[in-house]
Amino acid sequence: MSHVFPRHSRKIPxxxxxxxxxxxxxxxxxxxxxxxxxxxxSCLGHSDPxxxxxIKDQIDTVAFAHTGFFTSEPAEAxxxxxxxxxxxxxxxxxxxxxxxxxxxxxxxxARQYAMEKGETGRRHIIARRQxxxxxxxxxxxxxxxxxxxxxxxxxxxxxxxxxxCYAYRGQQDGESEFDYGQRVANELETKIAELGPENVLAFVxxxxxGATSGAVPPVEGYFKRIREICDTxxxxxxLDEVMCGMxxxxxxxxxxxxxxxxxxxxxxxxxxxxYQPIGAMLCxxxxxxxxxxxxxxFQHGHTYNGHPTAAAASLAVLNRLTKDGxxxxxxxxxxxxxAALTDRFGQxxxxxxxxxxxxxxxxxxxxxxxxxxxxxPALQLHAKIKAAAFDGGLICxxxxxxxxxxxxxxILLAPPFIMEDSHIPLIVDALDQAIAVSLP
Numbered sequence: 001m002s003h004v005f006p007r008h009s010r011k012i013p014x015x016x017x018x019x020x021x022x023x024x025x026x027x028x029x030x031x032x033x034x035x036x037x038x039x040x041x042s043c044l045g046h047s048d049p050x051x052x053x054x055i056k057d058q059i060d061t062v063a064f065a066h067t068g069f070f071t072s073e074p075a076e077a078x079x080x081x082x083x084x085x086x087x088x089x090x091x092x093x094x095x096x097x098x099x100x101x102x103x104x105x106x107x108x109x110a111r112q113y114a115m116e117k118g119e120t121g122r123r124h125i126i127a128r129r130q131x132x133x134x135x136x137x138x139x140x141x142x143x144x145x146x147x148x149x150x151x152x153x154x155x156x157x158x159x160x161x162x163x164x165c166y167a168y169r170g171q172q173d174g175e176s177e178f179d180y181g182q183r184v185a186n187e188l189e190t191k192i193a194e195l196g197p198e199n200v201l202a203f204v205x206x207x208x209x210g211a212t213s214g215a216v217p218p219v220e221g222y223f224k225r226i227r228e229i230c231d232t233x234x235x236x237x238x239l240d241e242v243m244c245g246m247x248x249x250x251x252x253x254x255x256x257x258x259x260x261x262x263x264x265x266x267x268x269x270x271x272x273x274x275y276q277p278i279g280a281m282l283c284x285x286x287x288x289x290x291x292x293x294x295x296x297x298f299q300h301g302h303t304y305n306g307h308p309t310a311a312a313a314s315l316a317v318l319n320r321l322t323k324d325g326x327x328x329x330x331x332x333x334x335x336x337x338x339a340a341l342t343d344r345f346g347q348x349x350x351x352x353x354x355x356x357x358x359x360x361x362x363x364x365x366x367x368x369x370x371x372x373x374x375x376x377p378a379l380q381l382h383a384k385i386k387a388a389a390f391d392g393g394l395i396c397x398x399x400x401x402x403x404x405x406x407x408x409x410x411i412l413l414a415p416p417f418i419m420e421d422s423h424i425p426l427i428v429d430a431l432d433q434a435i436a437v438s439l440p
Contacts, residue, residue: 019046022416022423024395032390033415035427036397040210040243040360040414043270044320051275054316058309067306074311081318082282085252088261091285094298095278095306099242099268100134102279103204106264107138108300110202110236113287116294119234122201125157126191126235128164130405132212133204133240142204145212146405160195162187164209165218168353168364169372169403181222189229202236202264203229207254210243213402214362214410215355217249223258236263236287242279243360246270246318247327247417250334250358257357263287270321276313277304326417333419334358340424341413344432350375350439359419363411364402365435374408375440377401382409384438394430 006012014026022045023031034042044051058074065072079093094109096102107125114122127133129144140149141156144164149156163170163184171180192200203226209216230237239262244254248270251257255265264287268279291298304310321327338354338361345351345363352366365382367375375381382398389396402408413427 021045021047022419030393032393032395033423033426033430034395035389035413035415035430036395037270037414037416038274038395039269039397040248040412041269041272042274043247043417044273044275044317044326045416045418046274048273048275048317048320050320050324051273051313051316054312055275055309058312061308063309064304065308066303067301072306072308072311074308074315075306078280078311078315078318081315081322082267082280085318085322086265086282087253087256089284089286090261090265090282092283092288094281094283095311096268096280096302097277097304097307097310098279099240099266100136100139100279101302102242102266102268102281103134103139103142103240104136105281105300106204106238106266106283107142107202109264109281109283109287109291109298110238112299113236113290114201116290119198121196121199124195124200125159125202125204126188126195126200127159127161127204129161130164130166130213130403131161131204131206131209131240133206134242143212145401147401148405160191162191164213164216165222166209166213166216167219168216168355177219178221181219182225185222185225185229188226189233192229192233192235197233197235200233200235202238204238204240206240206242206244207258208244208249208357208360210360211397211399211412214364214399214412215357215360215414216362217355217357218258223255223260227260230263238262238264238266240266242266242268243414244357247321247330248358248360248414249356250331252322252327254357271317272310272314273317275317276307276310278307278310278314321417329417330358333417333421334361336421337361337413337415337424337427340428341431344428348435350435356413359413359415359417361413363413363431365409365411374403377406379440381438381440382411385409385411385434388434388437389430392430392433394427394434396431396434
């Protein structure tokens with residue numbers, strides 16, 4: 001009998017035995033192509049010798065030292081590398097153990113920054129409906145996924161939400177993509193005016209929305225308008241790149257494709273590629289210097305901040321992505337995969353939208369293509385597709401509640417950057433079969 005507390009006590013997964021390249025193998029020897037990188041994590045696959053060596057070498061030197069007493073060479077080198085590669089004026093890196101920690105750190109930093117500037121009234125966080133920013137209480141409160149929030153609602157801080165930038169569902173007849181983006185972006189200004197600009201702390205968004213809605217990219221000009229509104233009212237822009245960052249969308253930082261720079265950015269998942277638990281919060285020099293020249297102390301922290309072994313692994317991952325050029329494979333391979341998916345499913349009676357950037361692709365299922373009506377949530381279509389794909393040797397990331405937390409289904413694909421052309425038909429064929437056997 002197992003004493004592990006699983007994610008679902010009635011669905012016990014097989015034991016993983018080993019990983020090799022983009023494949024995972026269970027104890028029976030069955031191979032599974034990791035078509036979602038777990039949860040958009042395993043960007044380098046499961047057996048990268050460079051990263052493994054970096055971990056072993058660091059453990060031979062020093063595995064852990066608490067940041068209350070020491071910094072470490074890997075942490076310093078990783079912070080330098082992240083600041084060097086981040087477009088814009090991000091200047092400091094705060095290393096944590098995952099995405100939720102990175103987002104909690106971002107929210108607390110934003111509040112302390114406002115306090116140290118004397119703007120103590122700034123407290124309101126604005127985010128978007130159908131967003132996801134982590135499972136710790138502050139991050140969960142910020143996210144706009146009603147299904148995840150509902151059980152814990154009495155424990156959550158008050159936050160505010162505006163419409164997502166979700167053109168497939170929100171763009172009106174006769175409205176251009178650009179005009180649609182400006183319309184939903186302007187909801188931020190309306191909400192700021194409603195709350196009082198002097199009371200608004202930050203706006204939080206994923207540049208490309210991940211698991212909750214399935215790789216939904218912004219339309220052109222949306223984030224430039226968001227940045228303009230934030231600047232006008234002194235509101236911090238916090239971008240959550242936990243899932244869509246680190247090369248996943250075709251550029252190392254997703255936001256650079258939209259021509260903007262955040263004040264604070266959270267990264268994780270692909271930052272460690274699954275080899276070690278790690279995340280990071282990046283902020284501008286203005287934010288850091290305000291605290292340095294004020295109290296001098298960020299009133300926050302976790303035991304494993306700046307973990308040397310995790311930092312060594314992450315630096316190796318970052319070097320593989322940048323110096324070794326692995327991230328350059330993302331856009332061309334993503335274009336090929338999206339083209340193959342469009343060829344197979346573009347006219348499928350129950351596929352409404354195929355979207356995303358790079359190797360971050362969402363496939364939205366609908367009952368009716370013309371009306372975009374979703375399937376009955378009671379069918380649990382996403383769960384059936386996940387199970388059928390897994391049986392067929394494909395790991396993918398289907399989710400329900402795509403539209404509003406209850407209705408809608410999508411499949412998220414986020415395969416390793418090391419995938420090859422030969423893996424594309426494997427993904428498409430397995431997905432096709434899984435959808436076919438799962439539809440009512």
